[in-house]
Amino acid sequence: MGHREDLLEGAxxxxxxxGFVRTTARDIVKESGANLASIGYHYGSKDKLLAEAYIALVGEVSDDWELSDAFGADAGTVPGSLERFREVWSNIIRTMREPDSIWHLSVEIIAMGDQLPEVRDHLARAQREAARGIIPLFMGGREEDVAEEDVDSIGQLYNTLMTGLIAQWTFDPKTAPGAEQLTEGLRRVIEGVSRS
Incomplete structure (x- = not known):
C-alpha cells in the first residue's frame, strides 16, 4: 500500500x-504510519480525507450487504415485495444495533454539515450514488442498470428512510422502529392508496 491508501485506512x-470531530490529523498520521504533509498532498485537507474515509466505510457495509445471502436474488423473497422490504430493513437495522456502527457517524456528520460546507458538498454528491446503490437491495437487478428517474424517486425515498432511521436508532434505540413496524406502515400506505 502507498501513503494514499495507508492514510485512508488510518482515517x-x-x-x-x-468520530469525525475528535479525529486530528496527528491521529491519522499515527494510525497510518504516513507523514503529516501527505494528507494535504493526497487529499487536500484532513476533512476531505475523513469524508473519503466515511464514504469508504459506507461502501464496505454496502458491499457486505450485496455479498450477503440475505440480499441475493436467491434469498427466497421476491424483489420489490413487502417481504423483501422487511428483510432488507431487518438487516440494515441489525447493523445499527452494533456498538461500533458507522451509522452513528452519519448523525455527527449531518449535525456539523454547516461548519464544513466543502465536506457536506462532497458527501452530498456521494449520496446520489448511495441512492442508486440501495435500489437493487430492495428491487433486485444491478446497480449499473438503475435508471436516473429511479435514482431521483425510489432511491431518494430509501435514502430518506435510511437517514430518518439512523437518527432514530442513534437518538433512542428503545423506541426506534423495527423492520416489522416499517413494513406494516408501508402495507397500510399501499392499502390507503389502493382504496383511493
Missing amino acids: KRCLLAK
Whole structure:
C-alpha cells in the first residue's frame, strides 16, 4: 500500500474509534504510519480525507450487504415485495444495533454539515450514488442498470428512510422502529392508496 491508501485506512480506523470531530490529523498520521504533509498532498485537507474515509466505510457495509445471502436474488423473497422490504430493513437495522456502527457517524456528520460546507458538498454528491446503490437491495437487478428517474424517486425515498432511521436508532434505540413496524406502515400506505 502507498501513503494514499495507508492514510485512508488510518482515517477509517480513527473515525470508528473517535468520530469525525475528535479525529486530528496527528491521529491519522499515527494510525497510518504516513507523514503529516501527505494528507494535504493526497487529499487536500484532513476533512476531505475523513469524508473519503466515511464514504469508504459506507461502501464496505454496502458491499457486505450485496455479498450477503440475505440480499441475493436467491434469498427466497421476491424483489420489490413487502417481504423483501422487511428483510432488507431487518438487516440494515441489525447493523445499527452494533456498538461500533458507522451509522452513528452519519448523525455527527449531518449535525456539523454547516461548519464544513466543502465536506457536506462532497458527501452530498456521494449520496446520489448511495441512492442508486440501495435500489437493487430492495428491487433486485444491478446497480449499473438503475435508471436516473429511479435514482431521483425510489432511491431518494430509501435514502430518506435510511437517514430518518439512523437518527432514530442513534437518538433512542428503545423506541426506534423495527423492520416489522416499517413494513406494516408501508402495507397500510399501499392499502390507503389502493382504496383511493
